[in-house]
Amino acid sequence: MAQRTAPDSRVWRANWQREIEGTYLYAQLARVARTPQVKKALGEMAAQEREHAAIWGEHMRAAGVTSAEPRPDLRVQLVALLGRLFGAEAVLGLLIDDEVGDITSYMEQAQNSEDTSTYRRVLTDETTHARALQALRHPDQPQGVEPWHRTAGVGGWLREVVYGFNDGLTANFGLVMGVVGAAVSNQVILLAGFAGLLADALSMAASGFLAARSEQEVRDYHLTLERAELQLMPEEERQELIWMYRRRGLSSDEAVTVADRLMQKPQVALTELAREELGIDPEAPQEALKEGVITGVATGIGAVIPIVPFLLFSGATALWAGIGVAMVAHFLVGMSRAIFTGRPAIRSGFEMFVVGMGVALFTYLLGLLFHVRA
Numbered sequence: 509m510a511q512r513t514a515p516d517s518r519v520w521r522a523n524w525q526r527e528i529e530g531t532y533l534y535a536q537l538a539r540v541a542r543t544p545q546v547k548k549a550l551g552e553m554a555a556q557e558r559e560h561a562a563i564w565g566e567h568m569r570a571a572g573v574t575s576a577e578p579r580p581d582l583r584v585q586l587v588a589l590l591g592r593l594f595g596a597e598a599v600l601g602l603l604i605d606d607e608v609g610d611i612t613s614y615m616e617q618a619q620n621s622e623d624t625s626t627y628r629r630v631l632t633d634e635t636t637h638a639r640a641l642q643a644l645r646h647p648d649q650p651q652g653v654e655p656w657h658r659t660a661g662v663g664g665w666l667r668e669v670v671y672g673f674n675d676g677l678t679a680n681f682g683l684v685m686g687v688v689g690a691a692v693s694n695q696v697i698l699l700a701g702f703a704g705l706l707a708d709a710l711s712m713a714a715s716g717f718l719a720a721r722s723e724q725e726v727r728d729y730h731l732t733l734e735r736a737e738l739q740l741m742p743e744e745e746r747q748e749l750i751w752m753y754r755r756r757g758l759s760s761d762e763a764v765t766v767a768d769r770l771m772q773k774p775q776v777a778l779t780e781l782a783r784e785e786l787g788i789d790p791e792a793p794q795e796a797l798k799e800g801v802i803t804g805v806a807t808g809i810g811a812v813i814p815i816v817p818f819l820l821f822s823g824a825t826a827l828w829a830g831i832g833v834a835m836v837a838h839f840l841v842g843m844s845r846a847i848f849t850g851r852p853a854i855r856s857g858f859e860m861f862v863v864g865m866g867v868a869l870f871t872y873l874l875g876l877l878f879h880v881r882a
Contacts, residue, residue, distance in 0.1 A: 517573045519617060524564035525578040526610060530557035532580045533603070536588040537596035546596055549640055556633045563626060582853040583846045590666065590847070598666060600645040602847060607638040609850060667848050672712055672803040674841045676810030678864055680704045681834045684814045685868040688830075689875020694822045701815035708811050713804025720796035727788050734781055738774050745781065746771050752784050813837050831868070838864035 534554035541547035568575060580588075591599050611634050618627035683704040687697050738745050749767035754760065770777040782788050817829035842860025846853040 517568060517571050520564045520567045520571070521573075521575065521578075523614075523617075524561055524568060525581075526613075527557050527561035527564060528578045529580045529584045530554075530606070530610075531561055533584050533588055533606075537591040537599065537603075540592050541596040543597065546600075546644055549644060550596060553637050553640070556637070560630050560633065563630065567626075582843065583850070586844060586847055586853060594666075597644075600641050602666075604638055604641045604645065605848075605850070607634055607641065610634050611638065668716070668799060668802045669806040670841065670844050670848070672716075672806030673810035674845065674860070675712060676705070676708050676807035677813055677834065677837055677841060678810075678867055679708050680811035681814040681830075681838075681864060682867040682871040684818075684830065686871035686875040688827055689872035690878055691875075694818055694826065697818050697826075698815065701811075701818065705808055705811035705815065709804045709808035712807040713800045715800075716803035717796050717800025720799045724796060730788065731778070731782060734785070735774075735778055738778060738781075742771060745777065748781065748785070749777065752780070810837075810841070834868070835861055835864060 531554050534550045534557055538547050538550035538554060541550055565577070587599055587602055590602075611631060614627055614631050614634065618624060618631070621627060680701060684697060684701050687700040746767050749770055750760075750763045753763035753766050758766065770780060814830050814834045817833055818826045820826070821829055839857040839861045842857035843853040845860065846856040849856065
């Protein structure tokens with residue numbers, strides 16, 4: 509083992525924390541997995557993560573550093589909660605993201621460490637985990653590309669739910685507080701709140717649908733052109749493939765061999781040319797209607813929260829209850845965003861709390877400026 513220093517100990521402590529959290533998360537998700545294949549895979553990964561944790565714990569003890577075993581942080585517990593609510597299969601994308609983060613961190617550490625054998629062992633397991641999770645998440649897709657090089661969205665529909673909820677909550681809370689500042693009646697506040705809910709939900713649903721649909725149409729258009737070029741101008745496309753592989757470092761003969769083999773499989777050649785020339789992945793699924801519906805429903809659910817107190821109470825009671833409920837919701841949705849960003853959950857929650865309070869204060873003051881009686 510290389511000479512141990514204080515910075516080494518801090519790195520090992522972070523690695524120990526990382527692997528303890530992995531052990532906890534995989535074990536928790538294995539219990540709630542809905543398919544035997546996922547349950548078995550996650551259980552095996554939990555065992556390997558436990559072995560990794562023991563490695564870094566031993567490094568700490570060998571360095572003479574005594575420390576209590578780390579506990580999983582709040583973000584990891586939130587991911588586990590999502591798994592319990594929706595099934596382990598629903599959070600596989602998040603697990604891939606975590607594994608990619610671990611792989612990147614270990615690779616960076618390995619470049620500055622003489623203890624390459626430990627890093628090689630841990631990296632081998634972590635890359636195996638990432639590939640296995642990718643295969644579990646997309647069993648029908650080719651698995652040749654490393655998961656850490658894929659650009660598809662990791663959070664999937666859970667990400668759309670969280671961000672749609674966040675938009676509806678913040679936008680409608682700001683609207684309600686603006687109307688409250690104008691000193692109008694409870695009925696007007698409710699009318700404005702429900703109108704804002706409907707408008708925001710429909711707008712977000714339409715935006716999500718149209719954005720995904722437009723992206724799909726543009727992609728299909730360019731793929732159609734590229735497919736036609738392969739059929740009508742095969743020699744030109746063959747030369748493009750040769751140049752592409754020459755730029756990647758292959759010799760002329762090697763590039764010609766690869767290009768000729770690809771031209772015998774037009775669909776594979778189309779995929780290569782689309783990724784290189786167009787920067788698009790023809791295999792990436794697009795579900796415009798699903799994206800629109802999920803985003804719209806999540807937005808509507810978030811937007812209803814600031815209205816509920818005004819359905820139950822009136823006057824100052826409704827106002828303070830609305831502020832309290834909305835700000836707690838902002839804090840919670842901020843913490844849930846940390847699931848996808850990887851940032852500390854408390855910090856993310858506090859930032860969202862400040863944003864929500866800032867929007868509400870601004871619109872409330874604007875309502876005071878246009879003070880009316882209704």
